[in-house]
Amino acid sequence: MSTPENWTPEEQRLHDALHRAADRVQPGPDGLARIRRRTAVVPMWRRPLVLGLAGATALAAAVIVGGVILLDDGDGGAPVASETSTSPSETPSDESPSTPVAPPSTPPSDTPTAPSAPIGLPVYYVSDSGAGPRLVREFVTVDVSVATIQTAVHTMLSGPPADPDYGTLWQPGVSVDSARITDDVIEVDLSGTPAIDDPSEAEIAIQQLVYTATAAAAATGQDGSLPVRVTIDGAPATDVFGVDLSEPVERADPLEVRQLVVLFEPTEDATVTSPVTVRGEAAAFEATVLWELRRDGEPVDSGHTETTECCTFAPFELELDLEPGSYEIVMSESDPSGGEGRPPTSDSRTFTVE
Amino acid sequence: MQDRTGSEADEAITDLYAAHYVRLVRLATLFLGDEAVAEEVVQDAFVALHGRWRRLREPAAAAGYLRTSVVHGCRSVQRRRGVAARHPEQPPGYAPSAEQIAVGDAAADAVVEALRGLPERQREALVLRYYGGYSEAEIASAMKISNGAVKSHASRGLAGLRAAMTDWS
Numbered sequence: 001m002s003t004p005e006n007w008t009p010e011e012q013r014l015h016d017a018l019h020r021a022a023d024r025v026q027p028g029p030d031g032l033a034r035i036r037r038r039t040a041v042v043p044m045w046r047r048p049l050v051l052g053l054a055g056a057t058a059l060a061a062a063v064i065v066g067g068v069i070l071l072d073d074g075d076g077g078a079p080v081a082s083e084t085s086t087s088p089s090e091t092p093s094d095e096s097p098s099t100p101v102a103p104p105s106t107p108p109s110d111t112p113t114a115p116s117a118p119i120g121l122p123v124y125y126v127s128d129s130g131a132g133p134r135l136v137r138e139f140v141t142v143d144v145s146v147a148t149i150q151t152a153v154h155t156m157l158s159g160p161p162a163d164p165d166y167g168t169l170w171q172p173g174v175s176v177d178s179a180r181i182t183d184d185v186i187e188v189d190l191s192g193t194p195a196i197d198d199p200s201e202a203e204i205a206i207q208q209l210v211y212t213a214t215a216a217a218a219a220t221g222q223d224g225s226l227p228v229r230v231t232i233d234g235a236p237a238t239d240v241f242g243v244d245l246s247e248p249v250e251r252a253d254p255l256e257v258r259q260l261v262v263l264f265e266p267t268e269d270a271t272v273t274s275p276v277t278v279r280g281e282a283a284a285f286e287a288t289v290l291w292e293l294r295r296d297g298e299p300v301d302s303g304h305t306e307t308t309e310c311c312t313f314a315p316f317e318l319e320l321d322l323e324p325g326s327y328e329i330v331m332s333e334s335d336p337s338g339g340e341g342r343p344p345t346s347d348s349r350t351f352t353v354e
Numbered sequence: 355m356q357d358r359t360g361s362e363a364d365e366a367i368t369d370l371y372a373a374h375y376v377r378l379v380r381l382a383t384l385f386l387g388d389e390a391v392a393e394e395v396v397q398d399a400f401v402a403l404h405g406r407w408r409r410l411r412e413p414a415a416a417a418g419y420l421r422t423s424v425v426h427g428c429r430s431v432q433r434r435r436g437v438a439a440r441h442p443e444q445p446p447g448y449a450p451s452a453e454q455i456a457v458g459d460a461a462a463d464a465v466v467e468a469l470r471g472l473p474e475r476q477r478e479a480l481v482l483r484y485y486g487g488y489s490e491a492e493i494a495s496a497m498k499i500s501n502g503a504v505k506s507h508a509s510r511g512l513a514g515l516r517a518a519m520t521d522w523s
Contacts, residue, residue, distance in 0.1 A: 014465065017466065018462075018466070020462035021384065021462045021465075022381070022384055022485055025380045025392075027376055027389075028393065032375070035404070038397075039400075
């Protein structure tokens with residue numbers, strides 16, 4: 001090939017022009033962090049077998065099975081998802097981008113081929129409510145053998161969530177070394193240095209961890225009502241985002257920390273058939289939830305529905321007869337203040353009707 | 355605690371990132387004209403490399419793998435753009451902001467714009483050679499074509515650019 005010594009003036013000019021143009025490109029500062037986030041590796045023995053998101057069917061099961069409901073918001077019970085579409089036979093080659101919790105880098109051929117029973121493990125993320133971040137939940141389907149508090153916390157820390165509107169307050173660089181449950185506390189041992197963009201969101205970030213650990217305990221048949229003690233490298237965590245966590249932390253009041261309107265079904269980017277069931281949970285004034293259906297960003301239909309109970313978290317459900325196509329459904333609180341108070345909370349999903 | 359291959363891969367990625375990331379993003383930006391998309395393509399390449407570390411385990415092979423992945427990733431983006439041409443999300447071409455244009459940059463922009471008008475393979479060959487500084491064999495491997503084909507794409511590309519080059523001088 002040519003070397004700079006024997007390049008023609010023309011080649012030299014092209015070289016200079018390309019460098020001049022290229023040197024203006026300044027990549028963002030967080031490239032490595034973004035890559036890390038996607039390559040976080042879990043040791044084989046506790047690598048969750050990712051089967052994709054358990055849909056709302058898992059939640060429905062959780063509610064029905066709820067003999068062990070220790071939490072009043074539907075985390076209780078065992079959301080066994082074996083009756084959903086995530087049957088073992090079709091999943092080892094699942095490359096769908098829905099929930100890349102395990103390292104996306106893991107080639108499908110490395111996926112264990114003999115899963116036993118899949119189970120839906122709740123994991124908490126945050127969504128912008130319009131008045132600060134609020135907790136939202138996703139279910140990640142893992143093999144029952146790795147359905148542990150540790151797996152749930154690992155998933156939360158390594159993300160990303162399936163719903164692009166959701167995120168996490170935990171910056172990359174923290175991992176979970178162990179999680180165990182004793183008679184009176186759930187112990188979660190982390191390593192790394194927890195970091196947060198906005199220190200005013202520290203409490204909600206800590207609740208993200210507490211909700212995830214307690215929900216995972218409940219989902220795996222353990223006591224989810226226990227407080228959570230956080231340690232870092234085995235030592236009491238005296239400074240997590242500036243908060244002293246040497247004492248165990250309880251779940252905060254859901255009305256204070258959870259997103260007030262959440263959609264469980266359809267799941268993000270789901271393909272469904274008409275009639276489409278829209279299901280979720282809301283803590284709403286007068287039990288009223290507004291819905292709006294959009295195509296290409298334009299509203300095409302709207303209405304309201306009721307949850308089963310006012311002013312606390314309660315389920316809602318509606319059915320829509322829809323022609324094939326792509327839609328977005330937005331569920332939101334009614335705003336009793338007429339715009340005077342905080343912005344109404346909403347949740348949305350994009351889906352396709354076949 | 356991580357298994358050994360995992361943490362080895364993590365360390366390798368950190369080193370390779372330091373050595374190649376910025377240059378690959380710039381390379382991909384020259385291919386695509388869009389910095390944000392270029393960054394995504396390069397990050398995808400690093401993630402894919404991490405997954406293949408077990409088989410590569412060698413910095414030189416890894417650098418080659420990254421190059422090939424980036425070229426391939428950019429081709430995929432171009433194909434998708436072809437499909438989505440009816441709904442362009444952003445104006446095509448390289449569009450630096452006003453404050454980025456310093457003396458001499460306008461001339462560079464003219465060349466880059468002319469480059470964008472070339473067939474994809476010719477653009478790849480020119481950018482890999484005159485920006486990347488890679489050898490013919492490295493370029494051939496990244497583009498998955500023969501050494502001879504690299505030569506002919508590059509010389510036809512240079513001929514295609516000649517008009518813009520003349521304007522500049």
